[in-house]
Amino acid sequence: MVQILQDYWLLFLVGQYPHGPIGGLAMTLFMAAVGLSLSFPFAVALALARLSPYRWLRLPATAIVHVVRGLPLIMFIFWVYFVVPLVIGRPVGGVETLVITLVVYEASYLSEIIRAGILGLPKGQVEAAKALGLGYFPTTFRVVLPQALHNMLPSMVSQFVSTIKETSLGYVISANELTFAAAQVNNQLMTRPFEVYGLLALTYFALCFALTSAARLLERRIASERGGGLSLAAAPA
């Protein structure tokens, strides 16, 4: 295993780069980060639409979220892989395909996190904003979202972990990421799949475990911040 690591660590890390396209762990992180970041504005829009008092906004947004969450990611990957080229009239590479898919897919999951964050705020926050005379947009963007997003940071890190694992499906459309790199190494060595895929598993695990721990730490910090926040003593008799 150590031998393999010594020979191939660069391939695991950045793929063929600088002699070919960047890949490996770097590409995995890139796709997960870009996919999740680009999905963010859509997630906010979906969450706000789902909480809207207007049915014509609420119903379609709810439908989108339920449909996406009710289907496996690999199906979306195939859809994007085969449909997007037809729509835009040119072939689309594996990386682009996966990023587009992640944007669609993660928007739904992230929107549920954001929605929970908004619903978790004390009712008094929106009331105070209303009482000042603030309308919907300043209330949402200056009062509600900053707090909801801050409180949901740990969940978003967890979602990033899920996204990292999901990028491994990019292998099936030849997106040049970590799993793809491992498969390349395996193909060259031919006889040592156990070690190669063991190494792959270790890499994913170390990364995801570190991030999950960070999320837990963040969660504790935010909880203690809020603990010093609002305290409502019992009303006097």
Added chain:
Amino acid sequence: MIRFENVEKWFGSLHVLAGVSGEVKRGEVTVVLGPSGSGKSTLIRAVTRLEPIQRGRILIGDVDVASREININRLRQRIGFVFQAFNLFPHLTALGNITLGLERLRRIPKAQAKERAIQELARVGLADKANTVPAKLSGGQRQRVAIARALAMDPEIMLFDEPTSALDPEKVGEVLQVMKALAKSGMTMIVVTHEMGFAREVANTVWFMDEGKIAESGAPGLVFGTPENPRLKRFLARDGDH
């Protein structure tokens, strides 16, 4: 200035306001007393349409609060509301809590809004806490920032819903003091409170609410001195020495 005309409200089948009529004149302070659940909060929340009413009218000047013609956000800017739980924005400093409304609603440039906010903080004795977040303030200080936040909008009316009920006893005085000064400056106020001393000293009129109605009203001397309503008598006997 504020007129309640036969105001009725239901929460489902619960008749929370069962025909409230009364008037608060400009520059006067009305204190609302009453047992828990009698509808005090609902009544003053209805004044800024935080709760809609189903029957009757509430008039601010000659504007019907329930009217769909009016811009409710405009109207709310004319009415300050102070909550029992403060409801400060925890992600903003004391200053940020106050400048938010000034910048977004009054369209005042940042530097000027900041200046104005510091004035308001000074008025409640907290000029030195401008850059402190609510979590680092005591309850009494939080409530004073909340009052400053409301005052910064230059309201014609201030509504208080049990502003001192969530405070440690030794912090009650500092908040009441700010409210007394405000009353003296001629602010029109409705104050829901259990602080009898405040009612006696500051109120022009006391309303005793019971089961969604104003069961007795009058000058504090009368209401406290010669109460007629039997429930009010019992209420005062239990609560009177606060």
